[in-house]
Amino acid sequence: MKLYEFEPFPNPRRVRMFLAEKGVEVPTEQVNVLEGEHRTEAYKAKNPSATVPCLELDDGSYISGCVAISRYFEAANPSPSLMGETPAEQAIVSMWQRRVEEGLMDASTTYFHHATPGLGELELYQNKDWGMKNHERTIATMKTLDAELANKKFIAGDKFSIADITAVCGIDFAIFAEIATLDDLPNLKRWHDEVSARDSAKA
Amino acid sequence: MKLYEFEPFPNPRRVRMFLAEKGVEVPTEQVNVLEGEHRTEAYKAKNPSATVPCLELDDGSYISGCVAISRYFEAANPSPSLMGETPAEQAIVSMWQRRVEEGLMDASTTYFHHATPGLGELELYQNKDWGMKNHERTIATMKTLDAELANKKFIAGDKFSIADITAVCGIDFAIFAEIATLDDLPNLKRWHDEVSARDSAKA
Numbered sequence: 001m002k003l004y005e006f007e008p009f010p011n012p013r014r015v016r017m018f019l020a021e022k023g024v025e026v027p028t029e030q031v032n033v034l035e036g037e038h039r040t041e042a043y044k045a046k047n048p049s050a051t052v053p054c055l056e057l058d059d060g061s062y063i064s065g066c067v068a069i070s071r072y073f074e075a076a077n078p079s080p081s082l083m084g085e086t087p088a089e090q091a092i093v094s095m096w097q098r099r100v101e102e103g104l105m106d107a108s109t110t111y112f113h114h115a116t117p118g119l120g121e122l123e124l125y126q127n128k129d130w131g132m133k134n135h136e137r138t139i140a141t142m143k144t145l146d147a148e149l150a151n152k153k154f155i156a157g158d159k160f161s162i163a164d165i166t167a168v169c170g171i172d173f174a175i176f177a178e179i180a181t182l183d184d185l186p187n188l189k190r191w192h193d194e195v196s197a198r199d200s201a202k203a
Numbered sequence: 204m205k206l207y208e209f210e211p212f213p214n215p216r217r218v219r220m221f222l223a224e225k226g227v228e229v230p231t232e233q234v235n236v237l238e239g240e241h242r243t244e245a246y247k248a249k250n251p252s253a254t255v256p257c258l259e260l261d262d263g264s265y266i267s268g269c270v271a272i273s274r275y276f277e278a279a280n281p282s283p284s285l286m287g288e289t290p291a292e293q294a295i296v297s298m299w300q301r302r303v304e305e306g307l308m309d310a311s312t313t314y315f316h317h318a319t320p321g322l323g324e325l326e327l328y329q330n331k332d333w334g335m336k337n338h339e340r341t342i343a344t345m346k347t348l349d350a351e352l353a354n355k356k357f358i359a360g361d362k363f364s365i366a367d368i369t370a371v372c373g374i375d376f377a378i379f380a381e382i383a384t385l386d387d388l389p390n391l392k393r394w395h396d397e398v399s400a401r402d403s404a405k406a
Contacts (some may be wrong), residue, residue: 068294
């Protein structure tokens with residue numbers, strides 16, 4: 001088993017953090033996206049989507065996408081559960097994971113790739129207006145979460161879950177991309193401080 | 204339990220099809236999106252995302268998002284499995300579900316909402332260039348799937364799964380929106396004929 005990833009980027013961090021919470025160690029190989037290594041024929045043979053992270057299983061098959069890779073480890077290493085246990089918990093975690101993935105992770109990276117120089121010559125298509133729409137969406141999602149977290153410990157309820165991982169990676173990228181800060185969002189800041197203090201947040 | 208949905212739309216169809224495959228019946232209530240019923244305060248109190256479908260559980264909580272709702276029924280009614288059984292199967296189904304969701308369902312509906320009149324006055328923001336980029340993406344995904352299906356019975360492998368449901372709903376919407384046809388895509392057409400012949404496809 002091997003995890004293809006790129007340490008500086010926000011999506012690979014989601015999987016590293018998930019693995020750290022599970023206490024699972026997987027050998028990694030860096031794919032230097034800044035040097036275009038994700039677009040080589042050798043890498044696209046593993047993952048036609050040309051994205052990191054990508055997990056190589058021992059039978060030689062490949063899994064790409066953060067949630068799909070996380071799903072593998074949730075099933076193979078169920079404890080601690082990070083994707084819910086009862087049917088309702090599983091559904092609520094899935095719902096919140098997707099909401100923060102769309103509203104924070106995808107929105108903030110879309111802003112970065114479309115409305116800033118992004119990765120420079122590696123950007124194949126940019127649409128500034130779409131980027132700015134996603135700037136707006138990121139901020140709106142952060143405000144929504146601030147209201148939600150007035151009454152909840154974690155994004156999906158009482159328990160830490162993959163939704164918190166996706167959210168903290170998305171928010172840290174939004175801060176890096178200078179979309180927003182946590183000023184004036186006290187509940188989100190309280191949650192961010194708590195999640196950032198976990199050992200997994202440094203993985 | 205109640206499912207809020209809107210029969211003419213492609214995302215609610217995904218959940219109806221999933222339930223039909225499971226043999227589970229859930230009372231439904233129509234939310235007429237064409238008349239803006241998804242944006243009423245009463246509906247947004249249930250689902251702040253203002254989307255259909257949305258599942259009301261017996262404890263009064265709400266689940267929105269097709270995959271999250273499907274996850275509830277996969278856990279509550281495991282047989283037949285539609286989201287994989289072994290860790291590798293679960294991951295592969297999750298990966299393909301997300302690929303076809305992004306590349307077909309989200310791409311074709313984004314084209315429709317951004318580069319056509321879409322839902323008319325209900326469209327709050329349109330970006331024609333982004334719509335056309337998603338037109339291109341839908342066609343590229345269909346070509347990729349045609350190549351994949353030369354060697355596979357279903358999208359995620361030997362077994363019918365949620366990935367086939369998402370894909371057929373996305374492709375039927377792409378055909379409705381006149382983005383593409385199945386001409387010159389013989390493997391995709393073979394698969395589409397088989398999936399469309401299932402009782403669940405008429406749900």
